[in-house]
Amino acid sequence: MTMYRSRANPRARREQEIVDELRDLVATSERIAHAFAHRNGLHPTDLQALIHVMRREVADDPLTAGELAGLLNLTTGAATGVVDRLERHGHLRRDRSETDRRKVFLRYGDPGQELAAEFFGPLGRRSSAVLEQFDDAELETVHRFLSAMGRAFAEHHAEL
Template structure:
């Protein structure tokens, strides 16, 4: 339902909210297209993103942490990791300092497949960001960081109210 906004700020907030919603839906469609091309389910894709994010932050994820992030049981996480490893998307490595600890990494084949698919999108987003000054990008970064944290907080609150999933 459309209603007239009284102030410029109200209109901007409504426009930004709509843009964020549309971005989330469009990004989800892109992710699903990638998953569909490679025989991956939604949980598989979430796992790959979690593995990639952890590696980008220099802190590879463990199976236990992956299960917590995805709200999966231990057995479901093992089946998920086995499936992704068989598909060449991830690999398991023992921690060099604690051999009991397993770390998950993006496999070379999985990284190559993702790069091929997402590289055109990367070029498009680079072109968009080139039109913004460093100061503007700092503001956008601060905004996106805060919005992402808010969404994660809400996700975690909703998850706490839901029973733990038992399968992927």
């Protein structure tokens, strides 16, 4: 079986264009992330850790170091090293749970937030301008597509 479908019909051509655009978007996103990491002396794993912490913090569901280890596919010791390094540079801070003092949550540090806002702010504004071009129904379709593709990618990664 070939990896690429025939481009003989309009749907097949459009599907291939979407796959090509998605591949290009992912590659460009990785280059941007590596530029941020390089500029700020971060290892790519550090950047992935920051992304996980940020997403969960925005969702008001902060991560623990153990959860981060699982998300990064690291041992808890290696994850602690990542967290220590990020905390030392002001990217993260540790906050004890108010209800269970044994539990420690990872939070984005103020210096890290400022660096990210400065670096990614222009991209955020460009992204917002693109999103404004779509009505609610189109955004729902895009969301459904990206969610499904994300699940497909995650399933493939889990099988590796």
